Amino acid sequence: MSSAPREVFWHVYIPYEVFVDVCHYMTEIGYKRTIGDLTGTVLREWPLESRRKGKAGGSQMRPITSGYQWKRLFLPEGTMLRTVFKHRSYVAQLNGDQLLYEGEAMTPTDFANMHGGARRNAWRNLWLLFPAEHEWKLADDCRSTRPSRTIRKDEDVWR
Template identity: 50%
Template sequence: MPTYPKIKPTYNLQFPIRVPDDVLVELGEFTGNFWSDSLAQEPFVIEAIRNYINPPPPPAQEPAATTEMGYQWKQVFLPEGTRLRASFGRAPYFATVVGAEIKYEGHTVSPSCFANLHGSGNRNAWKAIWLRLPGSNEWLLADVCRSARKAAIARLHEGGAQADSRPAEGERAPAPQQPSARHLPASQTWPRPAAGPSSAPATHDKGDLRKSGTGRSARRRKRRAAKQMPGNP
């Protein structure tokens, strides 16, 4: 079934609308036309009404430029724009990381100096300063940030050590080495196998062979044995 474009109906409505005197005067000053010149003021009034009904879209926000500037406080890095907060007598005071420095009322201060701007001067900055990083709405105690950073560094080192101990691709893991007897105490030395029937036969020197099967004495024993046999004289 064919569809047809919708045709907006045309109206020829004329109805006076009251405009306050001060608005008419301001509109005339803005457009440069006299306030009573309705024909000259009409296009401006129509444009204002249409812009009110269909406001133009807001301009696209450009992403915030990333920066590598900031203040390095021991293990914790404070990017530029980080807010610092401390308090004395329940009255808070603030500082901001600008560039690579911490600024308080235009003066460059260290974390310890900022934490002890008021009071006796012996407060621990890690436990007295709260931090709010750029893009975050939460305030975190500086000591909590330091603990989290230390834990992250420890995990990073553990992961690197495990990666170094793993064999490379295509290589076999080395077999565990057995301790040698000289590195073990006397009570833990490995037992030696006992000699049994499967052990190699003992060797004899030449002198033993001559005594058992060769020589003059052997021939005499053979003759005596032959005479003792029945049938020999």
């Protein structure tokens, strides 16, 4: 007499906030299975989906090659920039290597000063939303505090 293989379970630790958000969403959409079933499904499907996207050229793990270099801060393509003036928000987005606001290419400083005058500090007046992130960050908090580094002409920068 043969018996079915016994299922083995493993504990997975996730941040409490993620757990609560997922539970609320499961309730909201009427998901009837357990969070353990959902976790198993997601973990089973993720490698398959990633491999499928990789073969189709849509891998999310490809290197970032386009974006905007703003002094010592690199803004990858898809980054959104937001400024607020007189309780109104204005949003620009990086498309390729250009920052576009209403179809017009500009610098972050131009965008910050477009509304509110020409003396605004873009680092302190722009909020950034990077691709695949969910929280806006003040540009000033994102820039490097390390001193500038210069590269000699004969230096190998790919080391």
